[in-house]
Amino acid sequence: MEQKKKTLVIGVIGADVHAVGNQILYHAFSDAGFNVINLGVMVSQEEFIAAAIETNADAIIVSSLYGQGELDCRGLREKCDEAGLENILLYVGGNIVIGKQPFDEVEKRFKAMGFDRSFPPGTPPEVDIEALKEDLHVED
Amino acid sequence: MDPVLLIDFGSTYTKVTAVDIDEPRLLGTANSYTTVQTDINNGLADALIKLEQTTGRLDFSARYAASSAAGGLRMLASGLVPELTAEAAKTASLGAGAKVLKTYAFKLTEDDAEEIARLSPDIFLLCGGTDGGNTDTVIHNAKVLHKIGGSYPIIYAGNRNAARECERILEGREVHITENVMPAFGKLNIEPTQKEIREVFLARIVQAKGLTQASELISGIMMPTPSAVMAAMKLLAEGTKTQRGIGDLVAVDVGGATTDIYSVCEGLPDDPRTSLKGLPEPYVKRTVEGDIGMRYSIRGIVDAAGLDRVAKIAGLGVERTAEIIDMFANNTELLPTDGETRAVDEALASMAVRVAVKRHAGRLEEMFGIGGLKLVQTGKNLKNVDKVIVTGGSLIHTEHTGRIASYCFYDEEEDPESLRPEKADILVDRRYIIAAMGLLSEHHPEAALKIMKQELVKDDSAK
Numbered sequence A: 001m002e003q004k005k006k007t008l009v010i011g012v013i014g015a016d017v018h019a020v021g022n023q024i025l026y027h028a029f030s031d032a033g034f035n036v037i038n039l040g041v042m043v044s045q046e047e048f049i050a051a052a053i054e055t056n057a058d059a060i061i062v063s064s065l066y067g068q069g070e071l072d073c074r075g076l077r078e079k080c081d082e083a084g085l086e087n088i089l090l091y092v093g094g095n096i097v098i099g100k101q102p103f104d105e106v107e108k109r110f111k112a113m114g115f116d117r118s119f120p121p122g123t124p125p126e127v128d129i130e131a132l133k134e135d136l137h138v139e140d
Numbered sequence B: 001m002d003p004v005l006l007i008d009f010g011s012t013y014t015k016v017t018a019v020d021i022d023e024p025r026l027l028g029t030a031n032s033y034t035t036v037q038t039d040i041n042n043g044l045a046d047a048l049i050k051l052e053q054t055t056g057r058l059d060f061s062a063r064y065a066a067s068s069a070a071g072g073l074r075m076l077a078s079g080l081v082p083e084l085t086a087e088a089a090k091t092a093s094l095g096a097g098a099k100v101l102k103t104y105a106f107k108l109t110e111d112d113a114e115e116i117a118r119l120s121p122d123i124f125l126l127c128g129g130t131d132g133g134n135t136d137t138v139i140h141n142a143k144v145l146h147k148i149g150g151s152y153p154i155i156y157a158g159n160r161n162a163a164r165e166c167e168r169i170l171e172g173r174e175v176h177i178t179e180n181v182m183p184a185f186g187k188l189n190i191e192p193t194q195k196e197i198r199e200v201f202l203a204r205i206v207q208a209k210g211l212t213q214a215s216e217l218i219s220g221i222m223m224p225t226p227s228a229v230m231a232a233m234k235l236l237a238e239g240t241k242t243q244r245g246i247g248d249l250v251a252v253d254v255g256g257a258t259t260d261i262y263s264v265c266e267g268l269p270d271d272p273r274t275s276l277k278g279l280p281e282p283y284v285k286r287t288v289e290g291d292i293g294m295r296y297s298i299r300g301i302v303d304a305a306g307l308d309r310v311a312k313i314a315g316l317g318v319e320r321t322a323e324i325i326d327m328f329a330n331n332t333e334l335l336p337t338d339g340e341t342r343a344v345d346e347a348l349a350s351m352a353v354r355v356a357v358k359r360h361a362g363r364l365e366e367m368f369g370i371g372g373l374k375l376v377q378t379g380k381n382l383k384n385v386d387k388v389i390v391t392g393g394s395l396i397h398t399e400h401t402g403r404i405a406s407y408c409f410y411d412e413e414e415d416p417e418s419l420r421p422e423k424a425d426i427l428v429d430r431r432y433i434i435a436a437m438g439l440l441s442e443h444h445p446e447a448a449l450k451i452m453k454q455e456l457v458k459d460d461s462a463k
């Protein structure tokens, strides 16, 4: 039986303008069979949430490349809860913190902020797609 | 000569406009006071007598009418997220010439339900969710509407995946299902809804508002008056096959209860590197400021602009200004009689223009982030629009129209981010013919455009 396509909302958070990775992710996720709502660059938390509500999204995939990820992502989970998106999957990736920090610590901090998964710099889209399929129970 | 009659059934006046479509020109205009809804025919007959006193007897080959009688086309709309489908629903309704009493977002509450029952609109527009997106809210809202009951039609323009279910929930009600106002995220699709609103208006509302008695005298087209204004402005901007239009424009209609702003332009950023935020903007856009009007909503002007500001423009003391404002508020029929009342009236009109155009126009914000400056535009860029059309009693019955209208212009000191027109020619609708020309444009666009070009006169009083 054909499954209903899972819907992802993607975008680059905050005042971040790095546009190339976002385009690559858009194509990679679409090719992998997801329904992708791409909000592009410079996306506020509110915009992620509004898009996810209207489209009944299954996951929000946040990119942050310019080092301000920690600041920009703070409070997103709480706002999702507030908006009735209690169970939505939250991922973050890119260069989410400044410089080179041990990633397990970074991951812990983002976990505490409510992100289901966070990914270190240079993670290829395939890894992300595998994780999504697992978390959203998508069968190949 | 081939005379055609255009009629506008307003809530207080019935206005008639006679034109010759053979050699396009305005033959005359007249209006009559209409007291109760029922004597709409008397109003029309009176206005015609007055008209023919100036034009002589006319043998009309056609009569077309628009109506904003009995409160206009009163609508309520609901969507899901305020800045997404709820906004799309509102934009669609306003663009169809409706008076939007209220727009609801998210799930309707018990209080909302009571309010809806009390307001009892002419049409309810039910939206929410992109296609394939959220269905919970729109289904919940359909259930609430079912529970409230009532006999007004409901137009469904929400998530198509919930359309049939909502129809079943609303069984027994007149439900019109049309395409989603936002089929995909951020995509605006309002024309199908507007077409539906217009059809419901023709089929039902015209009768309900007692306009059918007049209909035997009328050869066709009934539309809400604001729709007629929109049609006229679109024609004036774009032109026809044989005549050039005047290009992008903004139109300002300052009324007693509301101020309507229309813009006909794409409104894209000057600098292509600017990012756009928010919903895409319709090319022909109408906004209505319900709190900005010269009499019924006079307090709203003062709230938005500040009493000091109004007094300063009027050149009077604050106390005297407040007194005159009270006078106007308590007697909505009052017209300015002397220098002082006129000064206050014009100051209020100036602020109405400023506030309403500011709310209609988009904004350009400079975001300083790491890595420098970034420009972000929301809404329409009107900076390059170089024609502003003005209409409405307080603006056309004064010599200072240009000066009042110039308050719509961009003002760096006052608000550097607002994308209002930088400078523009002010064209005045002295004889109040715009709605009539919109009606005429349905069948005789060439004549309608020619007449508008003759009648909308440039005002240089600002300079």
Ligand code: B12
Pocket: A015, A016, A017, A018, A019, A020, A021, A022, A024, A025, A061, A062, A063, A064, A065, A066, A067, A068, A091, A092, A093, A094, A095, A096, A097, A098, A099, A119, A121, A122, A123, A124, A125, A128, B369, B370, B371, B372
């Ligand atoms: C091009 C570029 C720019 C361009 C961007 C042009 C544009 N509009 O796209 C410009 C010149 C504007 C720019 C500006 C800045 N940049 Co820059 N930029 C780069 C550069 C060289 C390449 C980025 C790129 O396109 N990569 C290619 C794409 C395909 O890769 P990607 O973006 O990383 O995305 C992939 C992965 O990250 C991953 N991914 C992304 N999101 C997610 C999410 C999830 C969940 C997952 C699993 C994976 C994932 O998948 C993507 C596709 O494969 C990088 C260095 C580098 N080599 O990466 C620096 C870099 C990103 N920039 C950096 C900085 C500091 C800046 C500035 C702050 C510099 C400044 N002080 O002015 C500004 C910030 C401007 C702003 N407001 O955003 C730093 C960030 C440092 C940090 N995070 O610690 C970098 C890493 C350079 C460096 N080593 O210092 N930059």
